[in-house]
Amino acid sequence: MINGATYIRRELLIRLVRAFDDGVLREEIDQIPIRLRPKDSDASRCCIYHDRAVLKYRLMALLGISAEEETDEAKTLSEYLDEIIGGEPREISEDSEFERKTAPLSVCAPACSGCPDARVVSTSNCRGCFARPCVYSCPKNAITVTNGRSQIDSSKCVKCGKCISACPYNAIVKTTVPCEEACPVGAIRKNERGVAEIDFSKCIFCGKCFMSCPFGAVMERSQIVSVLSAMKRGEKLVAMVAPAADRQFPGTVEQLLAACAKAGFSDVIEVALGAEKTTEHETAEFLERMEQDSKTFMTTSCCPAYVNLVGKHLPELIDKVSLTPSPMVYTHEMVREADPGAKTVFIGPCVAKRSEARRKGIDFVLSFEELGAILAGRKIDVLACEPHPIERPAAATARNFARSCGVTEAVLAEATAKLPGFQLAAKQINGIDRKTCAMLKLYASGKLPANFLEVMACPGGCVNGPCSLS
Amino acid sequence: MEKIKVEICCGTACYLLGAAKLMNIEEELPENLKDKVDIQARTCLGLCERDHLGGAPYVKFNDTEIMGNASVEKVLARLNQLVEGAEQS
């Protein structure tokens, strides 16, 4: 669903593409914040100058530069742009700072509002009633009534929320820090200056903070300008469109592929074709594990946020995660096999894929939003495109990979085709949050029974990814 | 009475900037408007030029009137006005 933060991000993206195509990006990029917030216009923050400062950081993120990386505040956007367009891809050494330097997410401190700590407070709606259900409902004796108003002692309060539901006047509310609340692994916290900060040794790049911040302070580092300039240089770029693309744009998948081809990609391929291979190999791997140990337990591996979660937080699951490569990786291999000189651009709804792509040698990642901006900038309407001629559409089960239960169904179909009557004790983790993280531990220890576990970080599957459009 | 023609821009710029949720406005039409409007999805109306980008999504009424920053609420409110105006005249 679109909100003010998504609107401005998308508007900036489209402006960026148009200015790039008109050949005026270098001259205009530093003016964009001023053009968008001219004097006498309404400010969304304290004043237009603050708005402009944040817009500069937004544009930096679109250029792929994180606010945390900034060393020289006086450096202009056009200088950053020159580095990106002209320079060689930056080699980043594999030191302890690697995760931070290559992280696809960044927090822009000037955009962060430093939300007050999460707590339960009584508001002026309190009527100081006689029955005092709040006082009686509180298991910690944290509530007293003084001067006709209930008061909550935050040193005793455990934020259970019992008083909130007990109060007939809706006088008690819980304030939250949305990013901290959304993060399943406690990786984002306010620092000593009260500004949110991501601990990259913990972050799994699920993108939940990015989606939840009402100030749009968590930003994604884009590769769009690198893609646009590679296209302009005439490099062969192959668009690998994720199965989650279905119904993201108006029109069919075939029309979307046609739109990509029209936008300047030298070729287009459905990642669902890679998903077919993932299905085949993952099923074979599972059957093999079953053969070796009838009590085997294996989880899927195509969700990169989940793979990051296991790597950083759930070591007990490491040998349970399937070793089969993801659809993106198979598709990349298929493209490279056909044309070793081609560069691959994965197009999907996922933040974490950016980290997987870097590890697996995929050249670029674009979000659906960024692809949309390229199409909008180049005036390409998906609905107006003739369906792209494809040799063979991917199997329906593979196209369904991006929906919760989709991988399970594909593997089950493949397994029963090989072994009629095969039974799969499959379960799904449909969305990673604190609760499901705890459940994952129970699966690992065998307290929750299953032999095949499909894990997707986003509720409903990749179709609801942090960078999805619908 | 002529039906009011409503063209919703589903060009990529408008779509990205909020037209996606306008697309099922048909289902949200109240009884009094149901058979008085003719809603059509359109490809780019040509209004999203560089300097006007901030106005997307766009909706066009009766071939002439343009609404920027369109939302379901705004479109319904305008339709009510148009219908009332037509009934009075």
Ligand code: FES
């Ligand atoms: S996309 Fe709506 S006017 Fe161009």
